[in-house]
């Protein structure tokens with residue numbers, strides 16, 4: 001059968017956990033959907049409490065929401081009454097940063113979307129001690145040695161560069177600054193309802209953009225990008 005005609009569904013209903021305690025039962029199901037060359041992965045955790053109330057938590061690790069959710073709906077239908085299920089959808093992506101501009105700065109970035117809020121966590125190593133800017137830039141293209149292939153700051157609302165949330169305007173990619181210690185390690189967490197992971201609103205969707213870490217500090221006023229210096233680490237935000 002032709003792969004591109006048929007939705008090749010490898011549904012590994014692997015019962016990973018089947019833990020039971022007195023008040024509730026919980027089971028986790030891994031869902032994998034393979035279509036053409038794309039792979040979607042999710043984990044569905046179904047919890048039944050002592051009153052028989054069913055809730056479902058869907059963690060989408062990669063791929064298309066709709067593909068995964070249509071599969072999840074099939075599973076849910078099999079396991080009972082779909083209307084009465086309380087469902088929570090969590091989307092998670094994680095990827096690595098790569099050193100740029102002759103630096104040794106790398107690290108990991110994680111995004112998690114839950115109830116309309118995106119939580120961002122970045123962990124960096126190999127930096128110089130001090131303050132570093134971190135932004136979302138326009139394109140998930142880290143191919144150039146200086147990181148400039150990722151374009152300017154992501155600015156879907158056509159505002160000035162600035163500190164996040166200020167009235168005079170800010171780019172939706174203006175995350176801000178964080179500190180690196182004497183060993184060159186730093187971390188940053190940030191959360192906002194002004195982003196989404198793969199939704200239809202292009203003023204919110206950060207998929208297909210890039211994370212850039214700079215050598216210097218963002219002064220939060222210089223146009224168009226805060227005068228933060230060289231781009232020392234880059235990662236495309238891709239699923």
Ligand SMILES: [Cu+2]
Pocket residue numbers: 133134135136137153212214225228
């Ligand atoms: Cu930047």
Ligand SMILES: [Zn+2]
Pocket residue numbers: 135153160161162171173174224225226
């Ligand atoms: Zn900016």
